Amino acid sequence: MNGFTITKSCALQMDHEDPLRGFGRRFYIPQNTIYMDGNSLGLLPRAAETSLLHTLNEWKTLGIRGWLDGEPPWFYLAERLGAMAAPLVGAAPEEVIATGTTTVNIHALISSFYQPQGKKRKIIADELDFPTDIYAIKSQLALRGMDAHTDLELIPSADGRCLDEERIIACMNEETALVFLPSVLYRSGQLLDLARLVRAAHDRGIPIGFDCAHSAGAVPHHFDQWGVDFAVWCGYKYLNGGPGCCAFLYVNRNYFALQPMLSGWFGNVKERQFDMRLDFEPQHSAGGWQISSPGILGSSTLLGALGIHAEAGMEAIRSKSLLLTSYFIYLADQLLAEAPYSFRIGTPREPQRRGGHIALEREEEAWRICEALKVRGVVPDFRPPNIIRIAPVALYNTFAEVWRVVQHLREIMDREEYKKFSQQRKAIS
């Protein structure tokens, strides 16, 4: 498989041949750490630090003049960042805006795209969704006086890990008003076939949107080509914008005339925003879905961070990401599958069905093993009931690190090191 071997020299050889090998130096890597959690919080790029300090200095020296005299002017920062993010998802610049946060953007878009009529009133989502997506959908239904028991259809998973596109499509019918799904499932790491789902939804006249929090920056998308109607994703995972930094939304240009339903003054046409009229005049672009003053400090990190993606290129990032995860799967099969290790891969093995992270499962003790990894300087994360998520990120992780993580896991099991840890999970795992 891929010509991998279990020797360390194989890893070193792949690092040597890695076209992205210089990119790791552009990040602050926590000392003595193998960081495998970039799907939860990306590391700080040096360029993001520079762009944040630049903006901070503009505030220091320009005060309110920064809105027009900053470089770029703060008044247009959200549009600028949207244009920078657009190529990552295959969109035109005016179809993407940096705004809000992922959950707020889900609310903002579903409130516009969900237009129940007669018996066409159901929203299709899935039972493996990230909880916030479901909370948002349920409250959107409640706001309309509708009932999640009858109007929300959660596609079940046969194995608790993956979804079957066939099954999702079979549920799209004349009662479906909207489909909202993840691109990559946050636990198993399955990548759905977005193009196929869009075709099926549109064949039935149903609008479809995606939460791409776990794919943007790791997996290339072609929203325009596929005809995706809308999408959201966050800036702090594979895009390395920093904890809680602003998120993104995409609206296909076919919907620029749609009314934003969570309106705010930053969605107004910019030329007339400061006329302060009481009639909202939405921008004819994704920008119309902005609500409030953009968090300039919290989004300026992305000016530096997104430049790195542009330079590396999404195709190169995806190629390396797949090689890293394929290598991890290979090593896990060779070295971690048998008892007493007894780990299992919960992520689809076909590369085209995989996002950027691997779900390493173990029937027993996954939580304590995860704790033991952390003490050894490896940063994965844990998702109940039994999943250790490992995200080797193309921009800053190496094949040698993947190799090392597998050795750590073997040693932890050989020495029963995990037994030293409490069974009690912490607030953030």
Ligand SMILES: *Cc1c(COP(=O)(O)O)cnc(C)c1O
């Ligand atoms: C990380 C993540 C979120 C986070 O939402 P916030 O509003 O930024 O807290 C939402 N959905 C998915 C699928 C995610 O992976």
